[in-house]
Structure formats: structure tokens, C-alpha cells
Amino acid sequence: DADVTQTPRNRITKTGKRIMLECSQTKGHDRMYWYRQDPGLGLRLIYYSFDVKDINKGEISDGYSVSRQAQAKFSLSLESAIPNQTALYFCATSSNDLESSHEQYFGPGTRLTVT
Amino acid sequence: GQSLEQPSEVTAVEGAIVQINCTYQTSGFYGLSWYQQHDGGAPTFLSYNALDGLEETGRFSSFLSRSDSYGYLLLQELQMKDSASYFCAVRRSNSGYALNFGKGTSLLVTP
Numbered sequence: 001d002a003d004v005t006q007t008p009r010n011r012i013t014k015t016g017k018r019i020m021l022e023c024s025q026t027k028g029h030d031r032m033y034w035y036r037q038d039p040g041l042g043l044r045l046i047y048y049s050f051d052v053k054d055i056n057k058g059e060i061s062d063g064y065s066v067s068r069q070a071q072a073k074f075s076l077s078l079e080s081a082i083p084n085q086t087a088l089y090f091c092a093t094s095s096n097d098l099e100s101s102h103e104q105y106f107g108p109g110t111r112l113t114v115t
Numbered sequence: 116g117q118s119l120e121q122p123s124e125v126t127a128v129e130g131a132i133v134q135i136n137c138t139y140q141t142s143g144f145y146g147l148s149w150y151q152q153h154d155g156g157a158p159t160f161l162s163y164n165a166l167d168g169l170e171e172t173g174r175f176s177s178f179l180s181r182s183d184s185y186g187y188l189l190l191q192e193l194q195m196k197d198s199a200s201y202f203c204a205v206r207r208s209n210s211g212y213a214l215n216f217g218k219g220t221s222l223l224v225t226p
Contacts, residue, residue, distance in 0.1 A: 004157075033213065040123075042202055042218040043158065048211065056211060088155060102148050102165075102206050104214065106157040 003027045004107035006091050012113045013081050021076045021110050023091030030096040032074040033104065034058075034066060036087040043090065049074055050096065081114040088112075117141045119217035121203055126223045127193055135188045135201050135220045143209030147179050147186045150202045152219070158202065162188065165206075190222075198224045 004025045013019050023032065030051050035043040035058075045058030047066040055066060063085060067075045078085055088111050092104040118140045127133040137147065146165035150158040164170055164179035164186060176189040190197055200221050204214040 035216075037155075040218060043204075043216040045213060045215065048213050050211060056213075058213065059215070090157065092158075098212065101212055102146055102163045102214070103160045104158075106159070108157050109155065 002108070004091060004093055004105050006089075006107040006110050008110060009108065010111045012115065014115055015082055017081050019078045019081055019112070021089055021091075021112070023074045023076070023107055025072050025091075025093045025105075025107075027093055027105060028071075029093040029105070030071065031094045031101060032068065033092040033094075034064075034074065034076045035090045035092065036060065036085075037090060037109075038087050046076065078112075078114075081112075083114045086112060086114045117205075117215065119203060119205060119215065121201075121217045121220045123218070124221045124223070126225060129193055129195060129224055129226055131193050132189065132191050133193060133222065135190075135203075135222070137186045137188075137203035137217060139184050139186075139203075139205050139217075141205050141207060141215070143207040144181070144184075144205060145208045145212060146206040147177070148204040148206060148214060149175075149177050149188045150204060150216075152200045152202065154199075161201075193224050195224050195226070198222060 034046040091107040094101045149161040152158040162177035179186040200219040204216040
């Protein structure tokens, strides 16, 4: 079984709809991250969480919100989707140990299309 | 401000050696990571440097010079399966040690 899972894997939605992307991990990691990837722009950090009570904004948090329901679950919401949020979304995890938290484990990604 | 620069594309021949450079300008620099991604799949961790010098992991090596704000990934004995995108990522102490990724280098290995 995969250590980091994302649901759904693909989603097409309409402008203005609310959508939630979910991420679960079985690695026992405290740190979880959400990134979006657009062609030619690499991976950009949306939000990150170091534990259930700690949520931090990343580079591009506008238009997004997150919820850390448990150590193993971190959800990303688009309250009112717009076409320029069409992208590939990745969840990632890492340990809380400073010496190893640079190694992040990524989920398979969710391809979101907003029409 | 912050910036991470790496070449957008590199082509090399199977069996050869290729170097992918990364220059950065950032506050709170703590370390430099490298990730590989095949065709929109999940990025996977390759290497990390927190101190100056060379780190070797099999066919892959990574180098860091903190004084020059520069690092590179060296891939030896290139194989066709190495065709992928490679990302450098800066780890910053003033953003909770989260990673900020570069735009990636697309490596094409030809026969």
C-alpha cells in the first residue's frame, strides 16, 4: 500500500464550486504539505502543517484553505474554484526531525480541472 | 527577495555524465535538496546538502557551495530511465524549514 494517498486522482469541476482534495499518510509523520504544479513553474507551496494544531501559509495560499483533521490527514479546499486553479496538486509528508525533514514523501497527485 | 535558477532543459547521451546547476538567492538558507519527477508522477527525493561539499549516492552526486549560493546535481553513467525533470529546492530556517522548489530542469537522455 502507498504511504501517501490522495483522493480524488482526477477531478473536473465548474467555476464557483467548492471542492476538497484529501490526503492521508501512513508514515507516522507530523509534517504535511500541499503543493500545486503548473507547467514550467515547478512546485509551489500552498500550505504546510507541522502538527494538528499548527497550520502555516505557503507561497500561494490565496483562494485555498486547509484542515488538519488528524496527524494522518490533511485536506485542501478551494472555496470557490476558478479556472486558474487548474493544476496538478501534490500532498507531501516529512518527519519532524530537523535532520531528516528535508526528505519529503509525495502522494501520486490530483489533477484538477476547473471549467 | 527569493530566487532559484536552474536550466529549463538539458540533453545528454546515454552513458555520459551531466551536471544540472542551481543558483539561489534567499534569506534563511539552511540546505539544498534535489528531487526527480517522471512525467507528472510523484516527485522523489534524491539528495540533500546542508554543508559545503559533495554528497554521493550511487550514480547521483550533489554539491553545495554556500559562499557562492550555488549547487549542482551530477548524474553519471546516464541511463534512458534518467529522462525526467529534476528540481532543486531550498530549505529555509525562516519558513519552518519548508522547501521552496525551483522551476525544474527537463533532462532528455538520448541513445
